[in-house]
Amino acid sequence: MKAVDADVIIVGGGNAGFSAAHAAAERGRSVLVLEKASRERAGGNSYYTAGATRVTHGGLDDVRDFIDADERHSSTEVPPYTPEQYIADMERVTEGRNDADLTRVLVEDSQGTMRWLSSLGMRYRLMYERQAYDRPDGSYLFWGGLHIGNTGGGEGLIADHVKIAECLGETVVYDCDVTELIVEDGRVVGVVATLPEGRREYRAESVVLAAGGFEGNVAMRQKYLGDGWQHAKLRGTPCNTGALIEAGLGVGAARAGDWGSAHSVQWDAFTPNNESNRELTNRLTRGGYPNGIIVNRDGQRFVDEGEDFRNYTYAKFGREILKQPGNVAYQVFDAKTRPLLRVEEYEMPDISEYVSETLDGLAEAAGIDVDGLRQTVDAFNSGIDESHDFDPTIKDQRRSDVQPPKSNWASSLDTAPFYAYPVTCGVTFTFGGLKSDVDGRVLTESGDQIPGLFVCGEMLGGLFSNNYPGGTGLAAGMVFGRRAGSIA
Numbered sequence: 504m505k506a507v508d509a510d511v512i513i514v515g516g517g518n519a520g521f522s523a524a525h526a527a528a529e530r531g532r533s534v535l536v537l538e539k540a541s542r543e544r545a546g547g548n549s550y551y552t553a554g555a556t557r558v559t560h561g562g563l564d565d566v567r568d569f570i571d572a573d574e575r576h577s578s579t580e581v582p583p584y585t586p587e588q589y590i591a592d593m594e595r596v597t598e599g600r601n602d603a604d605l606t607r608v609l610v611e612d613s614q615g616t617m618r619w620l621s622s623l624g625m626r627y628r629l630m631y632e633r634q635a636y637d638r639p640d641g642s643y644l645f646w647g648g649l650h651i652g653n654t655g656g657g658e659g660l661i662a663d664h665v666k667i668a669e670c671l672g673e674t675v676v677y678d679c680d681v682t683e684l685i686v687e688d689g690r691v692v693g694v695v696a697t698l699p700e701g702r703r704e705y706r707a708e709s710v711v712l713a714a715g716g717f718e719g720n721v722a723m724r725q726k727y728l729g730d731g732w733q734h735a736k737l738r739g740t741p742c743n744t745g746a747l748i749e750a751g752l753g754v755g756a757a758r759a760g761d762w763g764s765a766h767s768v769q770w771d772a773f774t775p776n777n778e779s780n781r782e783l784t785n786r787l788t789r790g791g792y793p794n795g796i797i798v799n800r801d802g803q804r805f806v807d808e809g810e811d812f813r814n815y816t817y818a819k820f821g822r823e824i825l826k827q828p829g830n831v832a833y834q835v836f837d838a839k840t841r842p843l844l845r846v847e848e849y850e851m852p853d854i855s856e857y858v859s860e861t862l863d864g865l866a867e868a869a870g871i872d873v874d875g876l877r878q879t880v881d882a883f884n885s886g887i888d889e890s891h892d893f894d895p896t897i898k899d900q901r902r903s904d905v906q907p908p909k910s911n912w913a914s915s916l917d918t919a920p921f922y923a924y925p926v927t928c929g930v931t932f933t934f935g936g937l938k939s940d941v942d943g944r945v946l947t948e949s950g951d952q953i954p955g956l957f958v959c960g961e962m963l964g965g966l967f968s969n970n971y972p973g974g975t976g977l978a979a980g981m982v983f984g985r986r987a988g989s990i991a
């Protein structure tokens with residue numbers, strides 16, 4: 504047997520890969536993280552995130568000891584988020600297509616894994632700017648089951664991971680494009696990679712695949728997600744091209760999860776450089792739609808914008824926009840609802856935006872059918888159930904009885920100026936991946952383990968389908984990364 508370069512090779516230096524790396528290094532294993540991107544562009548999709556991480560907790564007192572101190576804590580209400588709620592959210596948004604065992608482990612391990620990362624040096628805080636509304640009395644109420652995030656967002660998350668990796672003695676090789684798995688006597692014993700200096704092999708006892716989904720591969724998107732997905736804009740890293748998913752299938756791994764759907768959001772349609780933008784990252788997302796309406800170029804609505812809190816609908820509305828003429832839609836607000844939109848997103852430099860004193864003027868400026876928009880807004884305004892007050896902090900049942908209905912947060916569009924934000928589909932990550940047990944051991948179709956091979960993060964299939972509860976990508980990455988690294 505040839506000499507090994509490390510005990511454990513991790514392919515991919517994102518949140519899942521580093522979580523696996525730290526768990527292995529903590530056990531005294533020598534760890535090599537092989538990362539395709541350059542050092543300057545590393546961090547995968549994890550770098551682009553807001554750092555929002557969904558974990559169970561019993562309220563602020565339950566997490567206060569490991570989150571950053573903040574003077575607002577004394578006037579803040581953080582409703583508990585129980586394991587039962589987490590499981591129910593996963594089942595509801597995926598319409599029951601989530602793997603029950605993976606989900607149970609995700610939920611059970613979520614806070615413990617966050618505490619473990621915190622003990623290694625990862626910093627966390629309450630996400631006031633994204634997940635709380637300030638109330639008239641000056642206090643804050645958190646909503647939507649997603650309350651804690653990384654200090655410094657995705658950039659902070661990756662910076663902290665890199666620091667922890669240094670402390671634990673892990674070696675990270677950048678510019679290292681892993682292309683193949685080496686199998687000897689039925690066991691995965693290493694990988695083949697292309698580096699600037701040429702091709703080489705790396706050998707180890709175990710290989711953990713944490714190289715993301717296939718969202719960065721236009722041909723695979725079109726093949727598995729369907730026609731139209733070639734037009735989606737890539738929100739995150741261009742490096743996640745599915746090569747290692749195919750390599751895993753090539754050595755006998757089974758597929759798992761929903762290969763026909765992906766996480767996709769409403770995304771600035773027209774601003775230049777709206778793909779894989781490391782400066783603007785998440786600022787290109789347009790998440791304020793629950794307080795307004797969304798219309799297509801014909802001025803027609805096509806989703807229930809107020810079906811649920813944003814955290815439970817944002818990941819499925821991107822694909823609805825792909826179905827609209829020109830793959831574009833417009834979020835429309837008036838002077839009453841515009842102040843509710845997040846500064847980070849809606850005051851982005853070079854934002855695509857139309858503003859007008861009249862609705863007709865807005866439609867003309869934006870290229871929306873004038874009569875179509877006028878009829879839609881008239882019907883929407885007159886369909887509003889005025890018996891409930893508008894309140895964005897709760898599901899207020901202030902509904903507009905139109906088709907499709909708007910179930911909550913219906914506020915009449917009647918006060919100038921009017922605003923329209925053009926949005927297209929921004930693809931985040933794909934849901935289909937490789938099959939594994941709850942410890943990341945890669946399985947074949949018949950349920951046998953492939954010795955030496957582990958998987959975690961976006962590459963692990965089975966958790967999500969069609970939709971996704973916000974903050975679960977980072978949670979799944981840390982939980983299953985840690986578990987794989989604990990036995991690899």
Ligand SMILES: Cc1cc2nc3c(=O)[nH]c(=O)nc-3n(C[C@H](O)[C@H](O)[C@H](O)COP(=O)(O)OP(=O)(O)OC[C@H]3O[C@@H](n4cnc5c(N)ncnc54)[C@H](O)[C@@H]3O)c2cc1C
Nearest residue numbers: 515517519539547548549555681739742960961974976977
């Ligand atoms: C704009 C944006 C915002 C988001 N916001 C959130 C959020 O707030 N909360 C949340 O939970 N989720 C969020 N997500 C989703 C989240 O990013 C992912 O679910 C999560 O980061 C995936 O982690 P990962 O480690 O599996 O993948 P990644 O972080 O993408 O890491 C995969 C790594 O593998 C490397 N790689 C790929 N191919 C190879 C190869 N052949 N050889 C070597 N290396 C390779 C890549 O370069 C990359 O560094 C967001 C995503 C985007 C794009």
